[in-house]
Amino acid sequence: MIIDLHVHSRCSDGDFTVKEIIREAKARGIGLLSITDHDSISCQGEAVALAEKSGIHYVTGVELKIIFSHPEYRCGRPVSLDLLGYRFDVEDEKLRGRxxxxxxxxxxxxxxxxxxxxxxxxxxxxxxxxxxxxxxxxxxxxxxxxxxxxxxxxxxxxxxxxxxxxxxxxxVKCNVPNYPIYPEEASKLIRNAGGITVLAHPNDPRGISLAELTKSLREQTRIIEESFLEYIDGVECWHPRHDARTTSHYVRFARRHGLIMTGGSDCHQKPVIMGTVKVPSYVAEQFI
Ligand SMILES: [Zn+2]
Missing domain, CATH: 1.10.150 (DNA polymerase; domain 1)
Incomplete structure (x- = not known):
């Protein structure tokens, strides 16, 4: 089964509408899909309905920008991380309100x-x-x-x-800080809505990942073990910017801690790469 659990739509910074994504997913033979827009679940209702019509298994999704710091790195200054939320109730009042x-x-x-x-x-x-x-x-x-x-x-x-x-x-020069959401709050929001949390692309060299704190995979997973494990139910192992070493390191890490393993293209349709990251079919068993 072709799996893609990380796609962006026009509801955040993707180029495609939900309709276009579902059509493309169908054409590419994607069997399990999640649209994970940045800090937005406004397209989820439509995605659930359209995916069902097309016979695609759909998992509700979102990608929350969170703030994280560790005293041993960057003198304790915070970095941004992305936390994926899956399988939550899109009608949850608290999540919607926040x-x-x-x-x-x-x-x-x-x-x-x-x-x-x-x-x-x-x-x-x-x-x-x-x-x-x-x-x-x-x-x-x-x-x-x-x-x-x-x-x-x-x-x-x-x-x-x-x-x-x-x-x-x-x-960069004219930036204004983003809305600060800490891991505790983000994980509570998703879990209280019946969902699970997944640390997105932990070793993305382009940033918004633990690579901003350290390039060492061993140190990254030590950081998670020390300060992040309680907030996550899974880790994104397969991602276009994860090399094979990163993927196998995080698969081992997930197995060691009984975490869910996910993967996706992080496709923003620039270009359209949905379904091109090879995610093993056992990932689907965790969702279907
Ligand atoms: Zn993303």
Whole structure:
């Protein structure tokens, strides 16, 4: 069975609508799927219904951005990690309420980031962004607004050539901290909604992973054992940016601790790589 438990839709920063994802999943023969948007579950109801119609096993999903620190690394300064939530009740009031708060905060944050970018543009003699620009950015977002949406708008306006340049020139410098959710709270939210939590791509070299604290796989799993194990039910072993060594290290780790093992493409449809990460079929047995 082809399995993909990590896909983004237009409800966060993916390019496809839920409908397009389900159609593509069907065409690619994906038998077990989860759409895991950043801090948003607004597409889950539609995904459940459409997947059922297409005969695809569907697991409800979300990817929460959390804050984590360890006293021995980066002088205790926090890093961001991604915590995947699966199989929760999409109608859960507490989860929905908290995600709504995050969404509102993210909009305020985006407005503050735009103010900072405007100061930079002014210094460079470039025309400033207006209210209409903000509205246009908001309209381009299906779920929760994030820096990639602002970056894409700067590309559309011709201020920068691509997303990377947007981050290099403006978005890193003009950042405003994200809504802080700690592992305790995130895991409680998901588990109280009947779901399970999975640490996403623990060794993603591009960041939002424990690789920001240490490149050593052994140290990464020691950190989890010391400060994270109680918050997770599983670990994402298969990911496009995990090499074979990382995958086998985390599979061994998961087996040692009786954790669920998951995997997926983390596809944002840029390009479309859904179903291309080889996830063994025994992963499905944990969900079906
Ligand atoms: Zn993701």
């Amino acid at each position: 995600l709504l708060e995050i969404k509102r905060y993210r909009e305020e944050r985006a407005a503050k980031i735009l103010e900072k970018i405007n100061r930079e543009l002014e210094k460079e003699g470039i025309e400033k962004l207006t209210k209409e620009d903000f509205e246009e950015i908001r309209a381009s977002v299906g779920g929760v607004i994030g820096r990639p949406h602002i970056a894409d708008h700067l590309v559309r306006k011709g201020i920068v050539k691509n997303r990377q340049e947007a981050f290099d020139r403006y978005l």
